[in-house]
Amino acid sequence: MVKHRIYATSFSKVYPLLVAKAGKKGRTKAEVDEVIFWLTGYSQDALEEQLERQTSYEDFFAQAPRMNPSRAMITGVVCGVRIESIEEPTMREIRYLDKMIDELAKGKAIDKILRA
Template structure:
């Protein structure tokens, strides 16, 4: 079975879309970066490096310094699919990020987005 096209898509090509979606709703690039850091463990320097290298999504998640164990608490629907029901691990990670960006753009409080009690 062929891999989904998103796996070979450069994270750097989608990142500006995440930022634009958030900023359109009054959120900031810093908040997008905070969400990415929470999910993946990439700090500002590491994230910048990944963007400059134009790392694809599959590699971006495979090389993530520390995937947050609380990411399993992310539930809901993205693109008509429940994220908690996605079996393929890389696609699930991508959809977790999509869901977090959606929550940010909808104005959800950062503590709720980052799954803090």
Template sequence: MAGHRIYTVSFASVYPMYVTKAEKKGRAKTDVDEIIRWLTGYSQEELEDQLEKQTDFETFFAEAPGLNPSRALIRGVVCGVRVEDIKEPTMQEIRYLDKLIDELAKGKAVDKILRK
């Protein structure tokens, strides 16, 4: 079975949308980067390298140095689907990130977003 079309989209093409969404609500690019690093285990340098390489979503998550085990605590609805009910692993990782960015844009404290 072929993967979803989003898997082949470069992470770098969507990243500015995450930043814009956060900044429109008074949050900073550094908050977005912190969330992505928490979720994936990338360092800031590794994250910037992935952006520069135009890595697609599937590869971005497949090459993540250490997906945070606490991501299983992420609950809620994104695009009308509960993230905890998504069965396909790559899609679930993408939706986890979407959910975290949504929480940031809604003003939730970063410590709470990172499930601390």
């Protein structure tokens, strides 16, 4: 299996990009964090610890306290790829987060993003 380069990228490098993407559309860091908490089960303290430790993107998901079982409800296309067709588990987790941040940036209500 060939690993994607993004797997080794520190989540602390990706996180500000996620916040900036949402922020350009008037969404907040707190909303980005809420999405991350829902998806991964991280708390605010645990997220900050992962950022400080510069955990790789792959390990960020591998060490997540509790991946939300409802994440399978996240469907659609992100980066030109249908999420449902992604077979590699880590890439699917990355794309779930990408899709949720895209929805946040497009102004979708947070309860709909969190599949409530």
